[in-house]
Amino acid sequence: MDFARQVELAHFPAGVMVTVRQTPEGRIFQAVQAGRGLELMVTTDAVRMYGEGPTVALALERLKKVSEAGLPEVGEDGMYQRAVFVGD
Numbered sequence: 001m002d003f004a005r006q007v008e009l010a011h012f013p014a015g016v017m018v019t020v021r022q023t024p025e026g027r028i029f030q031a032v033q034a035g036r037g038l039e040l041m042v043t044t045d046a047v048r049m050y051g052e053g054p055t056v057a058l059a060l061e062r063l064k065k066v067s068e069a070g071l072p073e074v075g076e077d078g079m080y081q082r083a084v085f086v087g088d
Contacts, residue, residue: 010060029059036071037080045087
């Protein structure tokens with residue numbers, strides 16, 4: 001299933017945009033809404049440990065909970081707060 005469809009099915013609050021990008025260290029999932037946002041990094045080892053489907057489900061679930069509670073404000077330096085999930 002494609003990522004955009006999974007985000008759609010997760011039913012994020014109105015106005016929240018969710019994206020994912022690959023980095024050498026892992027995947028960064030990002031939820032953004034009007035000057036607020038959160039990044040969730042899942043390391044490459046964690047993706048291997050959890051598997052593809054569970055990794056996406058975990059990231060979307062966590063981002064949705066934070067989005068519903070209220071995303072943190074973007075820092076003065078323009079950086080988003082980041083949470084990291086690592087593999088054992």
